[in-house]
Amino acid sequence: MSSQQEAPVKGIVVEFEPDASPDPLRRLVRQDVLERWQAVDRSPHTPHIVAVAAADGQDWVAAALVTARPHTAYLKIVDAVGDVPSALTAVIDHARRRELAQVKWEGWTASPEDAAAAGFAPLRPPLALSEGAEGPATGYVRWLHDRVAGEPPYYGQTTHFTCGAVTALIAQAHAGAVPSEALDRRSELTLWREATNFLACEPVGLGVAVHRRWPSSPVTVHLDTDRPVLIDHHAQGEQEWRAVLQSASRTEAERIGVPIDPNPLSTRAIREAVGRQENVLLLVSLAGMQGFDVPHWVLCHGVAPGAIVIEDPWANAATGDTWVDAHLLPIPDPSLDTMSTVSVDGIHGAVTIGRP
Structure with missing residues (x-):
């Protein structure tokens, strides 16, 4: 879907607090997904929830946990829950307002069909993971401007010094x-x-x-x-x-x-x-x-x-x-x-x- 065809979705952006998730989020997210979100200290990556409100304004119909390394030009969706297409559109709109270069999506719960429909391309699977850093088997990227030509293979260093x-x-x-x-x-x-x-x-x-x-x-x-x-x-x-x-x-x-x-x-x-x-x-x-x-x-x-x-x-x-x-x-x-x-x-x- 091109950016001209997309209708912006007004997202609700709130800080993610692992021990104090809001009730609308708890009603949307599965326990195993929430446990993954809470398993590590994501605070250095400014974790936040981008949610979409229901028509009555009292509940949420979609939400995504979003993070990013500091001093970079992307956002990463860890998981999207509820009405996934609406969550993706809200995150993309959020990234555009921040004038970022791309949105990524970890493949823990992402489906290839949802990713393709929202304009995300699959990333090449990693050849190796850096020492101690487990990750999803798949991932997706959507560039918010022209797509960057060429994708190198990803190989994570297997020692701390190589x-x-x-x-x-x-x-x-x-x-x-x-x-x-x-x-x-x-x-x-x-x-x-x-x-x-x-x-x-x-x-x-x-x-x-x-x-x-x-x-x-x-x-x-x-x-x-x-x-x-x-x-x-x-x-x-x-x-x-x-x-x-x-x-x-x-x-x-x-x-x-x-x-x-x-x-x-x-x-x-x-x-x-x-x-x-x-x-x-x-x-x-x-x-x-x-x-x-x-x-x-x-x-x-x-x-x-x-x-x-x-x-x-x-x-x-x-x-x-x-x-x-x-x-x-x-x-x-x-x-x-x-x-x-x-x-x-x-x-x-x-x-x-x-x-x-």
């Missing part, structure tokens, strides 16, 4: 350099072993490893410091030998012809790279999206009005975060600019990978 390797593998699968079925734990860990600075993958080492693995893919490292990075949390003795390895990676980059650009990669430059069908591995802090300042690699591969679309190989199960959140995730340009400033020294790191 995000750099996973984003590189997803990028190369998206570019057609490797088949999606080649993304598995063996390929994840072997590429990490080639790129790691123990345990993290720093930008130069990651760029060198990608070039070695796929020499026909043009690689550029972007790093705005000459000093060793991502080692400040280690003791002095532990920092020293990691610094030696990073110096060796720089020497190897020069030897094999991997350029190191000393300028930060702006969101404008990321948009231009994506327009050239390049993939951008971007080093970010998780402080904005997840609440803790940990460096993390994500893949920038698409653009939407006002937002850049990423693949995040990690989901935080403790907040109800699943692969549906992390896959095809739009982040407003200003938010991504903030996220890409990493560590107390404010470094910026990225690796761009061109088409083979």
Whole structure:
């Protein structure tokens, strides 16, 4: 159904309080669904109910639990209950008023027929889930502007430290350099072993490893410091030998012809790279999206009005975060600019990978 054909549904938006659900919601939602909503602390994702009132105004005919990561440009429906088409329309209208890029729908109780009728497309099922983050077998997305071209496979990192390797593998699968079925734990860990600075993958080492693995893919490292990075949390003795390895990676980059650009990669430059069908591995802090300042690699591969679309190989199960959140995730340009400033020294790191 096109946006021109849809009639807006006036939604009632209320905060979701796990221990104090309003009576109209309790009359609509099944107990097993309510228990899923209450099973984790969703408060970091601003959980709220979007409901549709009955004609008499005293009850609800539909409702949906809606959440989203902070500093992003989407809403996620966990479940829709009651008159599902009305609930979906109300959530879409709610997202439009907030000028967001998309609405997603977890597939716990969603039917393919309801999703298709409301203009949602099925997401590619995940090839792997990040450690400890269970999720639904299916999920759906509806873009509120033009649909973003191309959908990479989703692969969740199976350890806490292999995000750099996973984003590189997803990028190369998206570019057609490797088949999606080649993304598995063996390929994840072997590429990490080639790129790691123990345990993290720093930008130069990651760029060198990608070039070695796929020499026909043009690689550029972007790093705005000459000093060793991502080692400040280690003791002095532990920092020293990691610094030696990073110096060796720089020497190897020069030897094999991997350029190191000393300028930060702006969101404008990321948009231009994506327009050239390049993939951008971007080093970010998780402080904005997840609440803790940990460096993390994500893949920038698409653009939407006002937002850049990423693949995040990690989901935080403790907040109800699943692969549906992390896959095809739009982040407003200003938010991504903030996220890409990493560590107390404010470094910026990225690796761009061109088409083979």
